[in-house]
Each structure stands twice: as C-alpha cells, then as structure tokens.
Amino acid sequence: MSNEIVRIDPDKRLSDMVECGGTLHLAGQVAEDMKADMKGQTASILRQIDKLLARGGSDKSKILSAVIYVADMRLKPKMDEAWMEWMDPRHSPARATVEARLGSADTVVEIMCVAAK
Amino acid sequence: MSNEIVRIDPDKRLSDMVECGGTLHLAGQVAEDMKADMKGQTASILRQIDKLLARGGSDKSKILSAVIYVADMRLKPKMDEAWMEWMDPRHSPARATVEARLGSADTVVEIMCVAAK
Amino acid sequence: MSNEIVRIDPDKRLSDMVECGGTLHLAGQVAEDMKADMKGQTASILRQIDKLLARGGSDKSKILSAVIYVADMRLKPKMDEAWMEWMDPRHSPARATVEARLGSADTVVEIMCVAAK
Numbered sequence: 001m002s003n004e005i006v007r008i009d010p011d012k013r014l015s016d017m018v019e020c021g022g023t024l025h026l027a028g029q030v031a032e033d034m035k036a037d038m039k040g041q042t043a044s045i046l047r048q049i050d051k052l053l054a055r056g057g058s059d060k061s062k063i064l065s066a067v068i069y070v071a072d073m074r075l076k077p078k079m080d081e082a083w084m085e086w087m088d089p090r091h092s093p094a095r096a097t098v099e100a101r102l103g104s105a106d107t108v109v110e111i112m113c114v115a116a117k
Numbered sequence: 118m119s120n121e122i123v124r125i126d127p128d129k130r131l132s133d134m135v136e137c138g139g140t141l142h143l144a145g146q147v148a149e150d151m152k153a154d155m156k157g158q159t160a161s162i163l164r165q166i167d168k169l170l171a172r173g174g175s176d177k178s179k180i181l182s183a184v185i186y187v188a189d190m191r192l193k194p195k196m197d198e199a200w201m202e203w204m205d206p207r208h209s210p211a212r213a214t215v216e217a218r219l220g221s222a223d224t225v226v227e228i229m230c231v232a233a234k
Numbered sequence: 235m236s237n238e239i240v241r242i243d244p245d246k247r248l249s250d251m252v253e254c255g256g257t258l259h260l261a262g263q264v265a266e267d268m269k270a271d272m273k274g275q276t277a278s279i280l281r282q283i284d285k286l287l288a289r290g291g292s293d294k295s296k297i298l299s300a301v302i303y304v305a306d307m308r309l310k311p312k313m314d315e316a317w318m319e320w321m322d323p324r325h326s327p328a329r330a331t332v333e334a335r336l337g338s339a340d341t342v343v344e345i346m347c348v349a350a351k
Contacts, residue, residue, distance in 0.1 A: 007324070011323055012318045012321065014327060021138075025328040027329050028328075028330025065135065065142040065144075065229075067301075080130060083275070085131065087129065089129040090124070091127065092131045094143055094145075094229075095145065096144065096227060097220060098186050098218070102333070103331060110329075110330060112144070116138070181259045182252065183256055209241070213262025213339060215262075215303050215344065216334055231240055
C-alpha cells in the first residue's frame with residue numbers, strides 16, 4: 001500500500017477527505033440545512049458521509065471510528081435515532097459522543113470519522 | 118498486513134474496538150461505576166482499556182494516541198493521578214485532555230484511544 | 235513498513251509525538267506564551283507542529299487530519315487567520331473545530347493532528 005496522500009476538495013482551511021495508506025480521514029461534517037432538528041441534521045450528515053466514502057471507494061461498512069460532537073447532550077437520543085436507522089449493527093465503528101459548542105449557533109451536531117478503503 | 122476489519126462486540130450504536138491493518142481503534146470508554154470519583158472512574162476506564170487491548174493482542178505499551186474528555190477541568194489532576202499510576206512513562210501516548218459534558222451527568226471522564234497491535 | 239513504535243519526548247503523562255507504521259500522532263499542542271491572543275497562540279502552536287513534524291521527517295504538507303479545540307468559538311476567525319497564513323491550500327488536512335474549555339484558563343486554542351511521514 002503506497003503512502004501517497006490524496007486530498008478531496010482541498011481549500012485554504014481543510015480538505016473534505018484525505019486518503020493515505022488505505023485509510024480515509026473525513027473532515028468534521030455538519031448538516032447542509034441548519035434549520036433541521038437534531039435527527040434531521042444527523043441524517044443530512046450521514047448522507048454526506050455516504051457520498052464522501054463513495055468518492056474514496058469505500059462505504060459505511062468500513063468506518064473504523066467516529067467522534068460525534070453534539071451541542072446539547074439531552075438531544076443525543078435523537079442523534080442516535082438517525083444513526084441507528086443508517087448503521088448496519090454488524091459494522092458499527094468505535095465511537096465517542098461528547099458535548100461541544102459548534103461552528104454556528106444553529107449547528108447541533110458534527111461528526112468526524114476515519115474509514116478503511 | 119491485511120486490510121481486513123475486525124469488530125469487537127459490535128452493536129447498533131458502536132463497536133467496543135475495531136481492528137484494521139494492525140491498528141486498534143477503541144470506543145470512548147466510561148467507568149462501570151458512575152458513583153466513583155474522578156480518580157476511581159479513571160482507574161476503572163484504564164482497567165477496561167487493558168482488557169480491550171488484551172483482546173486485540175496488544176497492551177498499554179502500544180497506545181499511540183489518546184483523547185481524554187473530562188467533565189470538569191479542575192479535576193484533571195485526579196485523572197492524571199490514576200493515569201500516571203497506570204502508565205509506563207517510557208510508553209506514554211500522544212495525548213490531549215479537554216473539557217466536555219459527557220453522556221450522563223455522573224460521567225466525569227471518558228477516554229478514547231488508538232493503539233498498535 | 236514496520237510496526238515499530240517510536241516515541242518523541244515521552245514523559246509520565248504523554249509523548250509529544252508517536253510514530254508507527256509511517257504515521258505520526260502528535261499530542262495536543264498549546265502555545266508557549268499564554269499571554270498571546272488567539273491568533274498569536276495559534277501561530278505559536280503551528281510553529282511547534284512544524285518543529286515536531288521535522289523531527290519525524292515530515293512537514294505540514296503531509297498532515298492528514300487535525301482537531302482544533304477553541305475555548306471560545308467567537309474567536310475561531312482569529313484562529314483561522316493564523317491557520318490560513320501557514321497552510322498551503324493544496325495540502326490542507328481533514329479538520330474539525332469545536333469549542334472546549336482547555337487545560338488552563340489562559341489557553342484559548344489547542345491543536346491535535348495526525349500526519350504521514
């Protein structure tokens with residue numbers, strides 16, 4: 001496996017995804033529609049993760065780890081609803097969920113993950 | 118080294134540990150006894166990490182990085198007490214400690230780490 | 235690529251950097267001068283990252299991912315100013331920025347990253 005680095009959509013702050021040595025590093029994803037609620041924002045993020053993984057020749061069955069930042073821990077069950085509808089339980093990643101204020105006041109969830117190719 | 122993915126105790130939310138390409142990704146660990154104080158919860162977490170690493174054919178001398186989330190930064194010295202009693206200083210990982218509200222009001226510390234096999 | 239683990243400046247809590255299998259895991263970096271403002275602290279951290287990467291035979295064009303913890307999200311634009319002056323936009327990493335209280339009241343930013351060799 002080569003150690004070549006491939007960057008997807010690099011800009012001056014970040015790349016949406018970086019591939020190296022068979023591992024895909026995804027940037028923290030936030031929802032496209034910030035007016036959606038916790039479940040809606042989470043579902044939007046998970047669709048974006050699907051698209052990014054597809055661009056790297058991978059899919060959600062190959063996610064190795066994920067950190068989920070929620071703006072209000074009381075809404076974690078709503079995040080988990082969208083997550084569990086999306087995730088095949090045989091392929092769930094190592095995961096941590098912690099509370100953190102995010103990039104905008106309307107952002108209630110952000111997910112950063114690492115996947116294999 | 119194969120790129121096969123092995124998941125330890127996968128459920129609908131997360132796997133406790135995911136192995137791929139010689140790297141072990143551990144889920145964020147919290148203490149079993151939430152009535153314990155910061156030092157007690159940390160010691161409990163570190164015992165769980167020992168057990169998970171053993172299941173992956175590794176041990177604490179091979180931890181590469183760790184993120185430690187503490188619910189109250191003023192209690193970081195108590196976390197560090199348990200950490201330093203456990204850690205061989207020749208094999209300490211890259212580490213960051215930040216404050217974050219965690220999954221339950223009683224959870225005062227959560228640790229997520231990556232290790233080599 | 236060997237799975238040997240090399241630890242840079244290990245102490246009883248953490249190593250400043252850990253290398254394994256061609257990947258460099260850097261500890262969360264904070265500024266040397268805590269009296270500096272957000273932009274100054276960020277610039278200080280980025281200089282430290284340059285130095286650590288150089289010790290591992292790498293450089294900032296090979297950063298794969300970064301998590302940036304800011305103590306006050308309103309100051310994120312000042313962090314980004316220093317970041318964008320430093321970063322070659324063709325080589326920007328996957329990145330997430332979240333708000334978290336940090337190790338001391340004066341610490342306004344901490345950056346943890348992973349790089350290829």
